[in-house]
Amino acid sequence: MDFSARLTRCPLPYDPAAAAEGLRLMGDDLPAPLVPLIEGAAGCSPYLKDLITREAGWLSQALRRDPSLVTQGVLDPLEDCSLADLPEALRQAKRRIALYAGLADLGGVWSLEEVTAALTALADRAVDLSVKRLVAEEIRRGKLPGQTVDDIPTAAGMVVLAMGKMGAGELNYSSDIDLICLFDETRYPGSDAQEARAAFIRVTRKMAGILSDVTSGGYVFRTDLRLRPDASVTPVCISMAAAEQYYESVGRTWERAAYIKARPCGGDLEAGQRFLRTLRPFVWRRHLDFAAIQDAHDMRLRIRDHKGYNGPVVLEDHNMKLGIGGIREIEFFTQTRQLIAGGRDPDLRDRTTVGGLRALATRGWIAADVTAELTALYRHHREIEHRLQMVRDQQTQRLPTSAEEFDRLARFCGFADTEAFRAELKSKLLRVAELTESFFAPGEARSGPELSEAARDIVEGWSRYPALRSARGREIFTRVRPRILSRLAQAANPDEALLAFDGFLSGLPAGVQIFSLFEANETLIDLIADIAATSPELSRYLSRNSAVLDAVIGGSFFAPWPGVPELIFSLSEAMAQESDYERRLDRARAWMKEWHFRTGVHHLRGLIDAFEAGKQYAELAEAVVVALWPVVVAEFARKHGPEPGPGAVVLGMGSLGAGRLNAGSDLDLIMLYDDGGVEMSSGPRPLGARVYYARLTQALVTALTAQMSNGRLYEVDMRLRPSGRAGPVATAFSAFTAYQREEAWTWEHLALTRARVLAGNRALGEAVEAFRRDLLALKGRGDHVRADVADMRARLLQHKPGGGWEAKSGPGRMMDIELVAQTCALIAGDPARRAEAQLRAGLRAGLLNKEEEGSLATALRLLWRVQTTARLLEMPDPDPDRMAEGARGFILRECGAAEAAELAARLTELSSRADAIITAFLAR
Structure with missing residues (x-):
């Protein structure tokens, strides 16, 4: 299908004279379906009309080709350009792709992703060719030690990383390109590295000139090199080792977010990929990083304060990117969630905003309907951004300030009614703000329950703990403390639960991360309160291993148990992501x-x-x-x-x-x-x-x-x-x-x-x-088996008298029953391994009667319940009179007993019966 067959929409001409001039430039043989598109484009955009003036002959032919082939047809001839010819050849390519992409966008022939992909493909080719031609010149001049013509395809170890929208393949219509230039210092031993660095700095500066200098042919891309590490003091190209050291030592959250989209786009692409792999631990934290929410929120507020974008949404001069409800809100919303969980889930590491939203929905981090709505709003905002930039090729996201220019923008977007356009635009901005603001805005501190004097003394002592020494830790904890105290007050014994939580809090080495986790997901507060109300020992364990809480909100915590094969696969995959044995x-x-x-x-x-x-x-x-x-x-x-x-x-x-x-x-x-x-x-x-x-x-x-x-x-x-x-x-x-x-x-x-x-x-x-x-x-055939077991049992019971809630040791307790179960399996020659199955083997072999087998199995089941719950509570010797009320209640619930005395009586009764059966069995 050619261009005209795929048209789905059209702008309306704002300036009839300009529209007519654009149509005249295209000649009389323009296919009829394209007439309104050319009129609308030229009649709304002086820039597009100028491009039509320059490239009308080429455009006439391009509009008759398959739209999927046009971009490559423009880029491929650039490969044959010399360094001298490259700058103007790139400018011609920019004019043609900008013109075609603009028309394909306005006519609905290309999707947003196809438009931005074409612009990004041009940027990639321009960067790569510029770097390689300039490095070849440095090699020819002998300025790169040890490098020959064979090293030109890898740019002698220099790589350019595309950041931001270019890295994501999402370049907007009049975007600058954010680049970081690095070189592989391992190719230059000793003092050679200094000489190489000087050469690569020259290459970087000349590359920026080729791309951004304005000539009679226009420019290619405005180039921004300020995203590099410590840009105010470092040269425009630094070694990979220096960059890695910077990010490991002082890298900030916004730089982590920037590297979500990072991609090698020119030079030594393999070296660039290696460098990005070394940064994975910096960008993608293994633990859920909810503290990044606060960082992102603070960053948004700083941008708004600096740019003056606070207050109600007023369309005049509103910034579609940075203002309330703008593009950046959706990007931050997506990237922050990616940073939170992408370290644990590689499927979330999509560079694109739409792809990131889709992945987050698939993994359960965002509701599907929210994802669909944000995706549609993002595409709408990006199209508005493109129209603003197409008018005069300005890198702007600001809406017009005059009624006339709003009329132009409305017609450019296909609206004959400007007020209807304004109403729709404002509603979409407000909807973005509504969907994203609740995620970022920290909650207000709520009032907590009234505390007893003893409880107040405990709470007042929290300020001395390591987790609350930082101002930021105290700030976040102040917001979550009322919820924590309210939940602890609901425990069976609130004082015990508060003391257990105190033990948890005192053991935390730091608080910002886990308090942020609590604030973002109050389910964790409920869980901590449950644990504190049940087991002080588990609370203290959690303070030393708080990272395990990540799993609770990791998406599959309450899914069905996966089974051994899937567990093996999961662990093998996790270890395979690490580079050395110790880390695995x-x-x-x-x-x-x-x-x-x-x-x-x-x-x-x-x-x-x-x-x-x-x-x-x-x-x-x-x-x-x-x-x-x-x-x-x-x-x-x-x-x-x-x-x-x-x-x-x-x-x-x-x-x-x-x-x-x-x-x-x-x-x-x-x-x-x-x-x-x-x-x-x-x-x-x-x-x-x-x-x-x-x-x-x-x-x-x-x-x-x-x-x-x-x-x-x-x-x-x-x-x-x-x-x-x-x-x-x-x-x-x-x-x-x-x-x-x-x-x-x-x-x-x-x-x-x-x-x-x-x-x-x-x-x-x-x-x-x-x-x-x-x-x-x-x-199992010998007559000596029972005698040997009886002797062994006597020696075990001599040192393990048992009694009370002790489940494991003592007459008729768990070890005793397991011993006779193994004896049954041995005498019966049965391969069963689990105690209940071994007892059934004894029944089948006539070693036990039905009543004996049933009594032993019943006792074993109750003893196992006591043993397992006690070990979970880290109580090897459970004493109901000395344990917390919540712990005692947990064991009683597991065992189906109303009170401690009832459970003790059942244990005594069942163990006594089991003891008698075992003694008789071994004496036969």
Whole structure:
């Protein structure tokens, strides 16, 4: 389709004489559908009429071509231009693209995105060609040490970053272009870097001249180099290392926002991409960055104050970009939310405003209807901006001040009625302000509840805490404190809840970020209050690990549990984003803590029960081990070569093997390997097979247990390996099978009932599981099994008397029931791992009757509920008389008891019955 076939709208001519002149310039053979477009364009815009005067012959041909081919047809011939010819060739290209894009915009032939893409494509080509031609000249003159003609395609290491609208591909009709010029100092060792820098400074200045100098042919683009680091004191081109150091040390929020749109547009594009990758931690914070809202709000107010754009919306001289309800409001609204969450979610890192809005809606950060409305308003405002600039090629966003010029603008936008145009324009400005202002404007401090004297003393002491030492921290906290105190006052015991919150607040190292988080999402205040009312221990944990709160508003906190495969994929993806081993391990810690916290919160709030929580904790631990294993192996292999022979497997033992953990569980692991007769590894520092696997095991344990900036993953217990603490940390599979057949004690066979292969060589894992099943069938046949277990039980109970709300240890308590369940599995030769399934195996084998199996399972279920809730509350020895009222209430709700005495009585009754059953079972 040619141009005329795609017309959908037309401006109305404001100046009939100019309209007629424009039509005359196009000649008699102009297709009829284009006549009103040319009349409207020339009759409203002196600039477009001047371009028609200069380029009428070219335009006549271009309007008969496919509009999608025109831009490239203008740009491609520029590749053959010499440095001497380039400036005027670029000016001609600018005239043609400006003219065609203007008409395509006015006629609705191109969308806003197509118009801005054409203008940006011209800017990209102009910058790239200018830089490369000028660098070639510096190389020819011998001013770039070590560089030859082969280095011209990469501009000898110089790169130009497009910022702002050019970086986003959104250049407006009469935009200047914001550029940052850098060079790769690694290509210039020693003193060569200084000589190279001087050459690149010359290139930058000459490039700016080529683009922005006004000649008889016009200009290409006004060029702004002031977005570079510390522009008042730095040269126009600096090294990448200097720029990186600046952003790491003193970079500000507005510079982070600017780099959302940054894009290499000329010179060494690959080096530019490398530089942007190094800035990702600066631009995209890993934690939700709600403090950026306040920064953006302050920036908006400073712009308004400086430009005088406060007060009610008056259309005359109103700034469509910076004024109330303008383009910048939508851009800030989008970019700030991208900064808040883009560090956690790469899908939000779209350079364009419309694309950013779309991504935010897809990920649940903005409602779909708000996104659709803001997108339409953004496109409307940008079109108004283009009309303002098309009139006389001025870089302006200001609406007219005279009635005549408002008439011109209304006709340019296709309105015959200026008042109708004004009414629509004002309503759209006010709607933008309405949609965006509530997001930015900080809330007013509300009055809180009346406090007792003791409570007032606690609250008055908060000013001494580290989190409230900064003025900004105090300012934000003043606004959220009434809501916090009101929510704490609703707790079962407000004084206990206030004390727990005090513990949380006192442990916070800083407050601006988390207080901003509270202000932006009051759900978090409710959550903190719930935790404070339930568990002072969890409150203190949160003060040390407040970053886990990011997950609550990260979009999927209350989604269904994903399961092991998706967890493994998620963690693997998170670690893959890091550049080195240590950072991958630390990233794994942050990831695990968020999921661990999620399960705890779901349990605390009654969204899941103790059994689902136990399953989730176990699946999380399994995912961590499985995802971490190849990372550890790869790092170890880098130094010592691949695994000798077939490889190794990691076995989960105990509760991990059974697939049920609590919030405080450590991991019981065993490492088995098969070297296949290979004696040594083949890496840079080869090791004997036995030493290799022992050190690989230690590397895995270190990866799980090492204390890093995000804490540790898990404590690890390897005492269930052959010979316990005295045995090697990794065991050859052949030695393991021989030991289990010939030397292992009954308790080691019991432990094997819950063993499960988690990670490693698949064939070896299948062999381990086959051996486990065969061994259980073999070793459970002896008459000595019950006697061995009875002896073991007597020794355990001698030191663990139990009683009260103690769930784990004591006669008829959880460990006791699990012991008899494992015994049932061993004697029955059944592969079941979970205690309830093992008890059912005992029933099927005739080892327990139906009543015994039911009594033991009922006791185990209640004990597990007590144990899991107590461990979530960080109470290894729960005493109802000494715990907070909220914590006691949580345990009672989980267990379905009305009061502490009722739960104690049920525990005593069920444990006594279980004790009697176990004693009788082992005596048979």
